[in-house]
Amino acid sequence: KAGVTQTPRYLIKTRGQQVTLSCSPISGHRSVSWYQQTPGQGLQFLFEYFSETQRNKGNFPGRFSGRQFSNSRSEMNVSTLELGDSALYLCASSLQSNYGYTFGSGTRLTVV
Amino acid sequence: QQQVKQSPQSLIVQKGGISIINCAYENTAFDYFPWYQQFPGKGPALLIAIRPDVSEKKEGRFTISFNKSAKQFSLHIMDSQPGDSATYFCAALSGNTGKLIFGQGTTLQVKP
Numbered sequence: 001k002a003g004v005t006q007t008p009r010y011l012i013k014t015r016g017q018q019v020t021l022s023c024s025p026i027s028g029h030r031s032v033s034w035y036q037q038t039p040g041q042g043l044q045f046l047f048e049y050f051s052e053t054q055r056n057k058g059n060f061p062g063r064f065s066g067r068q069f070s071n072s073r074s075e076m077n078v079s080t081l082e083l084g085d086s087a088l089y090l091c092a093s094s095l096q097s098n099y100g101y102t103f104g105s106g107t108r109l110t111v112v
Numbered sequence: 113q114q115q116v117k118q119s120p121q122s123l124i125v126q127k128g129g130i131s132i133i134n135c136a137y138e139n140t141a142f143d144y145f146p147w148y149q150q151f152p153g154k155g156p157a158l159l160i161a162i163r164p165d166v167s168e169k170k171e172g173r174f175t176i177s178f179n180k181s182a183k184q185f186s187l188h189i190m191d192s193q194p195g196d197s198a199t200y201f202c203a204a205l206s207g208n209t210g211k212l213i214f215g216q217g218t219t220l221q222v223k224p
Binding site for chain 1: 144146148153154155156157158161201203208209210211212213214215216217
């Protein structure tokens with residue numbers, strides 16, 4: 001059974017640019033959540049999607065957005081990148097949103 | 113009230129010893145408490161999880177102890193091995209939010 005797949009694994013972007021990250025959940029999983037991981041702030045929740053609907057959002061500015069497609073694949077977008085957006089972005093999926101989440105290996109974003 | 117506090121920040125244990133990591137929470141709406149293990153360059157991997165109607169859960173060398181009245185839970189790693197050296201995160205989730213609140217993490221080093 002394939003795990004959660006995130007692409008790309010690494011990205012280097014310039015301040016002011018935008019970026020789109022992709023996540024393919026485990027087959028059959030309908031809940032997809034995104035997290036930002038930094039050494040200073042740890043793991044912070046960005047948003048959760050279930051059946052193409054965003055049901056919960058963390059305390060991040062509107063520059064961070066996402067969506068989920070009918071096949072449960074999800075994308076997150078960060079516009080007008082800032083240096084502080086450099087982080088490991090993790091996607092996680094679950095059968096139900098009150099159960100164990102399986103994480104992908106993440107996308108390492110570096111903003112220069 | 114959404115915080116999960118984890119201690120210690122780092123832990124060094126001899127091979128064969130017991131590693132103990134503690135977490136405390138405030139939000140009584142939390143109803144699912146997982147522990148994750150993360151190796152460098154990888155996403156967090158679900159290790160073991162518990163719901164508040166159970167006081168203890170054991171899977172192999174890993175045990176969660178849960179104290180609902182004290183709002184605390186802990187991870188015990190028996191017979192710790194060098195391969196257990198990783199960062200461990202406790203987390204909490206409430207209802208169908210899909211939102212995991214993570215502790216700050218504990219870096220465990222098991223010396224041979």
